[in-house]
Amino acid sequence: MSRLLLLGAGGQVGREIASQAADAGHELVALDHAGLDISDAAALTRALATARPEVVINAAAYTAVDRAESEPERAHLINAVAPGLIAQACAEQGAALIHLSTDYVFDGTKQGAYVETDPVAPLGVYGASKEEGERAVRAALARHLIIRTSWVYGVHGANFLKTMLRLAAERDRLTIVADQRGCPTATRDIADGLLAAAPLLAAGTLAPGTYHLAGTGATTWFDFATAIVGRAGLHTGRHPEIVPITTADYPTPARRPANSELSSAAFAQASGFRAAPWQDRVTEVVDALLASPAG
Numbered sequence: 001m002s003r004l005l006l007l008g009a010g011g012q013v014g015r016e017i018a019s020q021a022a023d024a025g026h027e028l029v030a031l032d033h034a035g036l037d038i039s040d041a042a043a044l045t046r047a048l049a050t051a052r053p054e055v056v057i058n059a060a061a062y063t064a065v066d067r068a069e070s071e072p073e074r075a076h077l078i079n080a081v082a083p084g085l086i087a088q089a090c091a092e093q094g095a096a097l098i099h100l101s102t103d104y105v106f107d108g109t110k111q112g113a114y115v116e117t118d119p120v121a122p123l124g125v126y127g128a129s130k131e132e133g134e135r136a137v138r139a140a141l142a143r144h145l146i147i148r149t150s151w152v153y154g155v156h157g158a159n160f161l162k163t164m165l166r167l168a169a170e171r172d173r174l175t176i177v178a179d180q181r182g183c184p185t186a187t188r189d190i191a192d193g194l195l196a197a198a199p200l201l202a203a204g205t206l207a208p209g210t211y212h213l214a215g216t217g218a219t220t221w222f223d224f225a226t227a228i229v230g231r232a233g234l235h236t237g238r239h240p241e242i243v244p245i246t247t248a249d250y251p252t253p254a255r256r257p258a259n260s261e262l263s264s265a266a267f268a269q270a271s272g273f274r275a276a277p278w279q280d281r282v283t284e285v286v287d288a289l290l291a292s293p294a295g
Helices: 012-021 041-052 072-093 125-140 160-170 185-201 223-234 265-271 278-290
Strands: 003-007 027-031 056-058 096-102 144-149 173-177 209-212 241-245
Touching: 003 012, 003 041, 012 027, 012 041, 012 185, 041 072, 041 173, 056 072, 056 185, 072 096, 072 125, 096 125, 096 185, 125 144, 144 185, 160 173, 160 278, 173 223, 185 265, 185 278, 209 265, 223 278
Parallel strands: 003 027, 003 056, 056 096, 096 144, 144 209, 173 241
Antiparallel strands: none
């Protein structure tokens, strides 16, 4: 299929990509933070010269949304500067680039799902740093895909689903924000989508540009949590009360978009890949995390 270089292999998305790449027939070199500092231009050049990838997948990012408000320089370095350096290294080595971005580039005021051409207006440091990274990629490399996704969860790393499982095991009452809407996206779908797109990008049969790839269907954090805890209860027998609250009831350092729903229609048309319904993936992930080995 394709020779791929994966950056950010230690993160929740990167680990999923690494686990799926061989099954999809790809030759993969996977580097985590310890293996490569993506803010080091010379190190990037060496890594690409050694791996000789057809496509680089950048799944590395600073994703601590609230902490970014107090660490803007770090967020800017990883999310804005580094993607530009990666894109420059790809241009020098003749590789294409798939770069992951986020729904946080939008302000959440739109009614209905965001499409790729909607104007960006990030609300905080994290979103602004990711939007700047998008611009840096576009400026440095024509052969790129910028893939925006949202509400990411899976079996690896830290995420909302795993937090809900932990809290449901510890508490009898959970309060969850019910006035923010988005598309929960499983890391499996991100990995499968990017691995499907990579050879098409390398072959020139998928048009470069910006695309959305999110789980099929939109919901609220409250309903997302309800589905997670409900499925977990089949394994644990625990059924804590889940109480809806407003964003104002749960203040955070960074403002969140009230609407993060992304339309993935353009990516589906271009690549032939569409993510599974989010409810199906929640079932799979909860079962994978809680089922006994014998089950």
